[in-house]
Amino acid sequence: MIFETFPPALILLFAAFMAVISRPNARAIILLAAPLITLWAIWSLPDGVLITTRFLGYPIEPLEVSPIRRMFATVFTIMAFTGALFSFRTAKTAELGAAFAYASGAVGVSFAGDLITLFIWWEIMAIFSTIVVWCGGTEASRRAGIRYAMMHLLSGILLKIGIEGVYVHTGSLDIQAMLATNLDTWLILIGILINAAAPPFSAWLPDAYPETSPTGAVFLSAFTTKTAVLALILLFPGEQVLIWVGLYMIFYGIIYALLENDARRILAYSIINQVGFMVCAIGIGTELALNGAALHAFAHIIYKALLLMSAGVVLYRTGMRKCTDLGGLFRTMPVTCICGIIGALAISSFPLTSGYTTKTMISVAAEQQHLVFVWYMLAAASAGVFLHAGIKFPWFVFFQKDSGLRPKDAPWNMAAAMIFFAFLCIALGIYADPLYAMLPNDAIVPVYKPEKVVFYLQLLLFSGLAFFLLLNYMKRTLTITLDLDWIWRVAVFRAGDVVYDACTAARTAMEKTVMSFLKSGQESLDDLSERDGLILRATSATGLACLYAMVLLTLYILVYYLD
Amino acid sequence: MARSSKKSETAPGHDHWLVRPENIRKIWIGSIIVLAITVALELFTGTAGHFHGVDEWFAFPAVFGFLSCVAMVFGAKVLGNLLKRKDDYYDL
Numbered sequence: 073m074i075f076e077t078f079p080p081a082l083i084l085l086f087a088a089f090m091a092v093i094s095r096p097n098a099r100a101i102i103l104l105a106a107p108l109i110t111l112w113a114i115w116s117l118p119d120g121v122l123i124t125t126r127f128l129g130y131p132i133e134p135l136e137v138s139p140i141r142r143m144f145a146t147v148f149t150i151m152a153f154t155g156a157l158f159s160f161r162t163a164k165t166a167e168l169g170a171a172f173a174y175a176s177g178a179v180g181v182s183f184a185g186d187l188i189t190l191f192i193w194w195e196i197m198a199i200f201s202t203i204v205v206w207c208g209g210t211e212a213s214r215r216a217g218i219r220y221a222m223m224h225l226l227s228g229i230l231l232k233i234g235i236e237g238v239y240v241h242t243g244s245l246d247i248q249a250m251l252a253t254n255l256d257t258w259l260i261l262i263g264i265l266i267n268a269a270a271p272p273f274s275a276w277l278p279d280a281y282p283e284t285s286p287t288g289a290v291f292l293s294a295f296t297t298k299t300a301v302l303a304l305i306l307l308f309p310g311e312q313v314l315i316w317v318g319l320y321m322i323f324y325g326i327i328y329a330l331l332e333n334d335a336r337r338i339l340a341y342s343i344i345n346q347v348g349f350m351v352c353a354i355g356i357g358t359e360l361a362l363n364g365a366a367l368h369a370f371a372h373i374i375y376k377a378l379l380l381m382s383a384g385v386v387l388y389r390t391g392m393r394k395c396t397d398l399g400g401l402f403r404t405m406p407v408t409c410i411c412g413i414i415g416a417l418a419i420s421s422f423p424l425t426s427g428y429t430t431k432t433m434i435s436v437a438a439e440q441q442h443l444v445f446v447w448y449m450l451a452a453a454s455a456g457v458f459l460h461a462g463i464k465f466p467w468f469v470f471f472q473k474d475s476g477l478r479p480k481d482a483p484w485n486m487a488a489a490m491i492f493f494a495f496l497c498i499a500l501g502i503y504a505d506p507l508y509a510m511l512p513n514d515a516i517v518p519v520y521k522p523e524k525v526v527f528y529l530q531l532l533l534f535s536g537l538a539f540f541l542l543l544n545y546m547k548r549t550l551t552i553t554l555d556l557d558w559i560w561r562v563a564v565f566r567a568g569d570v571v572y573d574a575c576t577a578a579r580t581a582m583e584k585t586v587m588s589f590l591k592s593g594q595e596s597l598d599d600l601s602e603r604d605g606l607i608l609r610a611t612s613a614t615g616l617a618c619l620y621a622m623v624l625l626t627l628y629i630l631v632y633y634l635d
Numbered sequence: 636m637a638r639s640s641k642k643s644e645t646a647p648g649h650d651h652w653l654v655r656p657e658n659i660r661k662i663w664i665g666s667i668i669v670l671a672i673t674v675a676l677e678l679f680t681g682t683a684g685h686f687h688g689v690d691e692w693f694a695f696p697a698v699f700g701f702l703s704c705v706a707m708v709f710g711a712k713v714l715g716n717l718l719k720r721k722d723d724y725y726d727l
Contacts, residue, residue, distance in 0.1 A: 212726075323707075330711040331719065403651055439685045447686070451696070452703035459704045474654070522676075527683035529673045530696035537670060538704035545708055552725075554718040561725060 077122045079135050080113040080145060081180035081193065084152060088172035088200075092165055100160045103168060107153035110179065114145050121185050130245060133185025139512040140366050144302045145182040146510070147370045148175055151294040151377060158381055158489035159287030162388065167207035171291040174200035178295035182302060186245040187235040187260075190303065194231060194267075198224035201296060204288045205280050213283040219557075220280035223266060223273060224296075231263030247306050252313065261308055268300035268351060269344045270317050274324060275557035277344055282336035282393065286384035289336060293343055293380050294373045301350045301369050310357025315446060318352025321345065322453045329460035330546065331553045335469050336383050336393045339376070342419065342461040345453070346372050352450070353434040356441055359515035364433030367507060371426035371500060375418035378493040379465065382412030385486050386469060389479035395548040399472035405481045409470040411490035418497040420462030420532055421454060423525045426500035429507070432519040432528075454528070455535040462532070463539045468548065593619065673697070 087106030091099045123135040152175040160168065177200060180193030198221065205217035237256030239245055252261045269277040277297070281289045308314065325345025329338045346368070353365035385408045386401060387393050402409040414425070421427030431454070438447040482490065500507055508516050539546075597615060652658055674694050684691030689699075 326707055327711045327714060330708060331715045333722065400654075402653070442686075444686050444688070448690075448699075451699060452707075455700040455703045456707050459707065471653075521683075522680040523683040526673060526676045526680045527696045530677070530694065531700035533670055533673055534697040534701040535704045537666075538701050538708070542705065542708050545712060549719070550722050551715075551719040552722045553715065554720060554724075 076116055076118065077135065078113060079123070079180070079183060080110045080117070080149070081176045081183065083110045083113055084149070084172050084176035084179060088169045088176060091172060092169035099165070099168070103156035103160050103172065104153065106172070107149045107156065107175075110149045110152070111146065114142060114149060114179075117142070117183075123185075127188060130188055130239075131186070132188050132245065134189045135183050136185030136247070137183060139510060140305060140362075141182045141302070143366055143370060143510040144298065145179045147373050148178040148182065148295060148298070151175070151291075151373055154377065154489045154492055155287070155291045155294070157492070158290055158384075158486050161483065161485050163285060163287040164207050164209075167204055167285060167288055170200045170203035170207065171288070174204060174291060174295055178299050181299040184247065186247060187238065188245055190247065191228070191232055191235055194299075195228050197296060197299065198228055201292060204291055205284050207288055208284040210283065216280045216283040219561075220276055223276040227263045227266035229263075230259045230266070234259030234261075234263060249309050250307055251311055252308065261311070264300050264303045264307070265317065265351075267296050268304065268347055269297055269321070270351065271320050271324065272556045274321065274344050275555040278328070278332075278337045278340040278555075279557060281340045281343075282334055286388040289340075289380045290377050290384055293339075293376045297343060297347045298369050298373055301347060301354070301365060304351065304354045305362055305365055309354055309362055312355055314351050314355030315443070316355070318348045318350070318355055319446065319449050319453075321348030321351060322449070323456070324348075326453065326456035326460045328553055328555070329464070331551075333395050333548045333551060334393050335395055335398065335465060336380070336387070338395075338461065338465055339379050339383055342379075342457070342465075343376060345457060345460070346376065346419065349431060349434055349450070349453070352446070353437060356434075356437050356443065356446070358437055358441060359513055360433060360440065360517065361437035363511050363513070363515050364430065364437055366511065367430035367433060367504075368427075370507060370510075371418065371430040371497075374493050374496050374500075375415045375426060378411060378415035378490060378497060379419065379461070381486065381490050381493070382408050382415060383465075383469070385482040385490070386479070388486075389482075390477055392477075394550075395468035395472070396550060398469050398475055398477070400470070400474035401477060401479065402470040404478045405470070407487050407490065408482050409466070411487075411494045412470065413466050414494040414497050416462045416466050418501065420458040421528065422458075422462070422532060423520075423528055424498065424501045426497045426504070426507075428528065429501055429504035429519055432524065433516060436517050451531065455531050455538075458532045458535040459539055463536055464546070467539075590616070590619070670697075 084106055087102050091102050094102060117135070117137045119137050119139070121133045121136045124131065124133050126132065152172060155171060155175075156168065159171075163171075174197055177193045177197030180196065181190055184190035184193055202217050202221040202224070205213055205220050207213075208217075234256050235245070237259065241254075241256060250257050252258045266273045281292050284292060304314065321344050325341045325343070325348060329341035329345070332338045332341060350365040350368050350372075353361040353368070383393065385405070386398065389405070390398070390401075392398055418425035418427040421431040435447060435450045435454075438450055481487070594612065594616065597619070598612070674697055677693060682691045682693070682695070684695065689695060
């Protein structure tokens with residue numbers, strides 16, 4: 073087999089390069105074939121460290137395979153394929169190339185056996201995902217892209233300092249389970265959590281993703297946050313702080329999505345909400361919980377991409393993404409509407425969808441560890457997901473009111489991509505065994521017990537009842553909701569203005585004092601020179617220059633001796 | 636449900652069967668029946684509770700789901716009063 077020691081990420085990276093330089097027809101073939109070859113390569117790799125070499129004198133392992141790594145690489149590659157199918161006819165060439173390089177970064181992180189390799193692929197993701205954001209092509213996307221890049225470069229810097237610290241203190245660059253116990257490990261944890269959109273750095277995600285092109289957001293939703301989830305599974309399983317970080321993300325996502333008017337921002341907030349479930353599970357840290365996190369990441373990539381495809385088609389056909397502008401689109405967009413609803417049911421983990429067969433593991437893990445509070449919070453959050461994404465998104469986009477818009481349904485390739493993912497959402501909900509077979513161990517629980525199904529049906533359907541009874545309280549308004557990024561988008565500048573004004577005032581006052589002092593000095597010198605004409609017989613300008621020089625020299629001598 | 640609604644009835648306000656008031660009424664009635672069934676099913680399956688607390692009470696998920704959503708909607712409303720701005724806030 074030729075692929076037994078070949079890094080699959082390089083196939084996607086090469087395809088990205090070829091796609092940019094080739095003609096449109098060849099590009100389509102490259103973009104659709106490369107992920108399939110990559111999948112074959114991924115599944116040809118045996119477990120274990122397959123490549124060891126040296127980089128700048130450090131021992132590195134660019135290719136390490138384990139079941140969980142293979143699982144993430146698989147879903148990243150499926151995503152690259154479906155994303156390409158969805159976008160190859162409409163997206164810019166630069167966007168397609170960048171998206172594939174970005175996907176290769178995600179696959180590279182999945183198989184990174186050491187922290188240096190991880191860091192390199194991490195930065196490749198940061199660079200190319202920024203280009204995907206910029207391909208939105210608007211002034212808003214240009215600005216959002218700069219903010220996005222700054223956030224991810226910060227993540228990379230913290231990660232790098234942490235990695236250096238770990239190497240200096242332990243002498244090992246291996247990717248192995250650690251706990252956040254000292255500055256090195258905390259920096260690595262924070263660097264990863266920034267990419268997971270954890271607080272206080274959550275705002276970059278709803279800031280950047282909605283400003284991308286209709287196709288760009290589909291790619292972005294999959295890779296950055298989920299590679300962060302994989303990195304957390306590999307490096308910080310059972311790190312307690314993650315339980316609380318995860319719970320915060322879960323409720324942050326729900327509350328902000330409830331307040332949001334922009335349909336794509338609603339979906340962006342719900343990414344943070346869903347990643348919160350995974351982060352919380354990694355914090356719980358049992359085998360079942362980690363399996364739950366990995367399974368949920370797999371299912372999430374598929375249904376979230378499906379939801380963003382559905383919102384992307386609406387944006388592509390109408391040019392609109394605000395709930396206040398949309399509504400009633402089910403009449404002319406049945407395929408987009410039904411696929412959107414399937415994605416919405418899956419994200420809500422409705423029985424018979426992929427969300428149900430994966431997320432249920434996480435709450436069972438909390439139950440088994442007797443984390444009573446966490447379990448209640450996860451149950452409330454499950455209800456909240458149905459509220460903010462499961463019903464709110466399809467309701468306001470496709471039903472709600474008649475906006476008068478009668479757009480055409482999705483083009484054939486976009487419809488095909490959506491139907492494929494909608495099929496996977498349901499197939500993995502009915503028969504999740506292929507997914508379970510990818511796990512590193514058999515720590516799973518049966519989810520289709522009658523009492524469990526009834527539990528979730530009651531929980532979700534009564535959330536639905538709450539939605540429609542409280543509809544009057546959820547009227548959409550033309551507003552955004554301030555987030556912590558307000559600090560560096562507004563407060564810092566306002567503080568800067570205050571400091572600038574204060575400095576200007578101080579400088580003016582000082583100038584006045586100094587000038588009046590100099591004036592009085594010059595006047596007394598003038599007096600001297602007028603009286604006997606011996607000390608200073610020069611123009612006042614040279615006199616002043618001499619005085620300055622004298623004062624400076626005196627100061628210099630004083631400082632020299634005082635030091 | 637009213638599947639015979641073809642072009643003949645497409646008067647203003649009567650465009651699609653799904654948005655007609657009489658059908659919305661039927662959907663509400665149907666939904667309430669489904670809700671009642673999901674609660675009734677618990678009589679046969681028993682509770683999924685685990686902690687020997689309120690989670691084992693009859694119809695706990697229904698009540699808990701409903702109340703959590705009410706709390707989240709009003710919680711969001713309170714927060715919204717503090718944090719909502721016009722959507723061109725950052726563009727200025």
